[in-house]
Structures are given as C-alpha cells and as structure tokens.
Amino acid sequence: MRKISWIIATLVFLSATWAIAKDQPKFKSIEVKHFPNAEGVELPPEFSDYLYAELRSTLQKKKLAEQFVGEDEVVDAADASSSVILEGSVLEYKKGSVVKESLIGFGAGARSLKAHVKLTRRSNKEVIVDKEIKVRAMARWDPKTLAKFLANSIAGELKHSD
C-alpha cells in the first residue's frame, strides 16, 4: 500500500513538473520582422502587414516568449542572450488554378507560398533555425489564409527548435 502511494506521488510530481516546464516560454523576447517579397512575387500589398500581425499573434498564443518586441526596438543587454530575432522573406507565391483543382484534385492547382525563415540569437547572431517552409491552400481561398498557415508552421518550427 505504501509503495503504491509513493509511486502515485512520484507520478503526480513528475507530471506537474512536466506541465510547468511545458508552459515556460522558450525565449525571453522575440523580435518579429516584416517578410519582404523576393523579386517577381506578386502578393496583395496588405499581405506583408497581415503576415506580420498573424505571426506576432500566433507566437503569442503559443507562448514562445515572455515579451514580443516590435520591429527595431531596443532590448536590454542583459536579455540579449535569451532573445531572438525572427526574419525571413517570401520566395515564391503561386496563385493556383480553380479549374485544375476542380478537374484533377489531389492538391493540383492549389494556391501555395514558399518562405525562407531565419531565427537568430540576438547576442551572438547564432542561427537557430534556417529553413524554407512551403504552405498550401485551396485556390478559392483568400491569399491571407496562407499567412495564417505560414504563421502556424513557423510557430511549430520554433517550438521544436533546439
């Protein structure tokens, strides 16, 4: 009986510790920068601001950092080692085709967007994440849906980064 109660107490303690560790933000602060479009990428003009807003909002919801610093804001030198900068660019955007999507299906004719994402540590410029991410959406959907999907993918990458 005493053994069982000890095991239960240990399990409760471990799960509580795991839950606390899971909820703790990964970084002290994150500065999100606007993603510029590469040459030839034709996206609606308000896309860049929407992606920026969506990225900030998604990272905040996922509790990846204690503070979310605006673009080009100063950060205390003491926090620089645990602060990161998220930057990137939109490399490719395909509008997709509703006709192809209807006739062929299976992802053909889908709207897609490819972005290069880079996460660097503020203090020593160490690159934590350097990756190309591609997201897809239905051709009928608003291009801003891609911003939402991209923000979610980036948040997932950051969550699983070292």
Next chain:
Amino acid sequence: MQGRRLLCFTLFPVLVVLSAAADEPKPTPDNTISIKLDYEIKPQSFARPVKFFVDRVIDRSANPQPMRVLKERGGVFLDKQPTEIVQQAFQGALEKSSLLAADAASADYVLTVYVFHFGLGSGLGAEYYGKVDLNVVVKDVKSGATHEVTALGTSVQGAAVRKKNILKNIEANISEALELALRNFLRGAKLRDVVSPSDDKPSETPQARLDESNIDNFLCEGRPSYA
C-alpha cells in the same frame, strides 16, 4: 405625358441617393467604441534627460470617414477623431514617463505625428485585425534638424459573429495596435539614434576612419615625442 416622364427622370436619381443614404450606418451609443491605452508604456532610457512636445497630429490616411472603422453589421464608429486619440495617447505616455514638455519652447524635441492608418486592416473572413501606422517627424529644437521615425502596431484578436463580440474585438484590436505603435516609437532604435547618436560608432568608409583617427597628421608630422 412628357411632364410625367420628366418627373420620373428627375425623381429617379433622388430616390437612388436617398436609398443609398438609408444604407449608411449612423453612429449611436450602441455601435461606438472608445479607444484607450490599458497598460503603461515604458520608454527606453536615454543617455541624457530629454523632453518631447507633441505639436500636431495630422491625418494622412485619405479616409473620408476616419471615425467609421467598419461599415458592415450596422457599422462601428470611434468616439473621437483618430488624430485626437493619437495625440492623447502620445501625451499620456510621455507624461507618465516624465518626458513631456509643457510647451514647444521648453522641449528638446518637437513631434509632428502623421497618421497613415488608424483602424482595421483587411483581415480574413470574420476575423478583424487592428492596424496603426504612424510616421513621426522628430525636430531637434536647438539644431532645427528633423528626422523621420516610423511606428507600426498590429493586433489580431480572432473571429467574432455576434455584434457585441465584434465591438469588443475591434476595440481590443485598435487599442492594442495603438499601444504597440506607441511602444514601437518610444522604444525604437531609430528614436535612440535621433536623441543620442552614438559618437563612438566606427565610420562606414575607410577614408572616414582615417580622417577620424588623424593618421594623416601623424604620417606627415611624425610622433612629437620622438622628434
């Protein structure tokens, strides 16, 4: 017969204008929101004590109805002009941090704020997102030099279907966007560079670095201690 036709031709545009005017939402206490800053904004610490004065806030949004933030669902309106809201927010934030000067003469820097966007950006479906885009011209009172500092704040609160929730979300969106824009300005690296330009920063070009280090004089004249 002709008289009747003429009457019809005259009345038709009037009726069209009247029906369009009937669709236009009007501000009422139920669809009006008030934007105020919920949290105190802590500005960056400057190398020397400085005072700012908010001279003017100018609307550059080219929006014919700046107080209407949403036309659909019976409309959503602001209780004040965006310029007035921005001016109050700037003055409030600077006053709380003891950075506000009483007048332009006693200030170190005079601010002219241009509002490029205040309200909602085009979001996704039922989701609204707040956006405040400002351009602040910072004028050094002593030297008369002016510098432009941009400030942007955005906020996404999520989708809402009920009118009550739409109002709540839009209010939160714009308030947060304004707060972030203000924070972006007060804690921005650009403002720091304007107020306290770093003298110890190395120059961009090699020639400028040579000029700064006075190496030409050294090469021509030699080291005086060894002469």
